[in-house]
Amino acid sequence: MTPRLPVAVTGMGCICHAGATLNTSMQTLYRGVRNPGPPAVFKCPLEDLSPVFEVPQTFLPVDIRRRNDIPWLFKLVLAAASEAIRHAGRTIRDLRDLRVGVCLGTNVGTAMNNETYYRNCPESGESFVSPRERFLQSNPTAALVREWHLSGPTLTVVTACSAGTDAIGLAAGWIREGICDLVIAGGADAMYQVTYHGFRSLMIMDTDPCRPFDRRRKGMNLGEGAAVMVLESPELTGIRPPRVQGSILGYGASADAYHLTSPDPTGAGLELAIDDALRESGVSFQEVAFINAHGTGTDDNDRIESQVLARRLPGIPFFSTKGYTGHTLGAAGAMEAVFSMACLKNRKIPACLGYEEPDPMLPSRPVRENRSIRGRIALSESLAFGGNNAVLIIGDGADQ
């Protein structure tokens, strides 16, 4: 793979437990605060629940909050996408004259679209909702295209926890191949009891707020939210005053080909994805200013990630933002990509919240405090269920 042209990012949006917008989320990250609690969206009779990072209703813009014709997941998408479009200096009306693609990662947006039906069928014949209707209601990509009357290609990526990273990497390919003028790319996932109990059944959830890379880490906490980037073609950015927030320089993806639920202990798959992303971006690892790591707080993930970072990207400061947002699954990679781009702009990275005690088994350690950075390039990585690895190389837009 040879180096490819950077793809301009002109707008970003984010809604998560840390904040209603990207700006407020970044303020929370720099303040180093969090307040997870027991799940509110479903009742659970069990004790020792893992806390979750839900998004309060009040975070939604009033016009979206008041709508009762769309599901919660799509409200999150709409909030993040609306912010990103505004940030890009565009209106929804503008989009209708362009070839606009939508590429979003999710898990519950597809797997859980049948939840109500599954519960009621076949006991009740009154529960009739066609698969088509359920798809249109719950699939975030289809819902956004319908909401805004968009015309371009659509893609819903379902690679579990790397879906948001994959979606942005694939969207950059659409721009480079001339398939779209503009792509709305990112990820979204909402809190559902099925995913909550699924992860609980795997015994990888911490009953305390998660502690990525810490010696006492016991697992992850679930979160929810959405994050979106607006990617534009050079032709489009060339015909209006530049409003570039950053750029996607490279994307790499790989499979561990090892185990469904455990990462490859050698970390070889993750290294492949890092190498591919660096190769596509045409930058060397020494140019990377910081790494936004996956850092879930699970024993295996953090150990292997730490080993790969020590080996392949030595000495580069890194952190995980899951201590602020929880693990937002299909949204996580997109959320961490927009956080990374915002950090490049702010020239500051946040502390790895939850990390206090170094683990002697980990050869690299995250930053414990906010830190200023000088470079112009960041690396954001995701490791997923099923052994998927995805990496983005993100620039501050100086290349545009």
Next chain:
Amino acid sequence: MIRAAITGMGVVGGFGCGVSLLKQALEKGRSPDQTVRISTEKGDITAPALLADTAPLARYVSRKARRRFDHYTRLALLGGFLALDDAGMRESRPGRMGIILATGYGPTCNTADFTHSLTSDSVSFGSPTRFSNSVHNAAAAYLAILLREKGPSLSVSQFDMSVAQALLTALIWLSEGRVDTVLVGGVDEYCNVLGHYRQTLDGRGSAGAVQGEPALAVIGEGAAFFVLSKAGETAGTYGIIESVSMGKIPGRLPGPDDGSPVILGADGYTDCLNRYPRLVSISGTIGVYTGVYGGLPVGQAFDMAIAALSLTGGMLYPSVSPGTVFDDTFGLPRPAIPLKPGRLHCLKLGSSDDYGMLTLSVN
């Protein structure tokens, strides 16, 4: 956009397992008769169905390993292995291979089972295996694991547009040089939830049809996989994918203007008898083959397989639609017809007036 050579193909469905049984069903104009028992609020009933038998997976995967896999994963593994075998690439592959799996419903049975297991007081006993297998990318992950393939692995779920999206991504990966080969395919499985839906249609007709008219869709499931490489560098055993296009239908979709035949993904589920004629202008001959593989969101993968077989045989197979009303509506040809321009299109209309169109040609 780069063109891709189809060097291998693996199919499993109601017609049987493998390309030769698909050909046989196309020549006979039917797949073997099958029915499925559906639990409804009024008791069990039976309905026609085209279900897939994954027993031939034993050729590739040990019994011990197979026990871990649910039916959905078995379908994906079987389709993938058959395609690689066909391309002579199961044991070793030159360069790097990517895997792309398209699905409309995902592992529906597992998701339904896991969801049911969490009802009422059994909330603490959700099975970790069921949960793991319910994640949409589990089947692609198993393919990568069994093939020891560390290239990029992607799962996409865009309902009836999933196949077009997966193929578009495959072409982009080849164009980028991200991979040398792509194993790409579509998988969907039958489960009682879908049977229940299909049966509900019997009282309503297919969506948008006259109230009380019998539903036309035949329940289908299966997997269709392809091995793709850059055209020009490799000869396509089954021809070339010239282009993949998709998007929103702009009022009315101008069909292909080259006069070559078009295979429609009309399966009786989404008011297709009204929507295709209303939304698309087609000048060439039309073929419909959903009577061979049934109605499922990734049906376009089977249409592509049939298009590839037609191109390599130089003849468009006689249509096998789910009912005579399709034949009348679309004027489907019964005898096989020679393919003069050596090109074929596969068109699927999506659920929200979007479309995905594949164009295939001979080498």
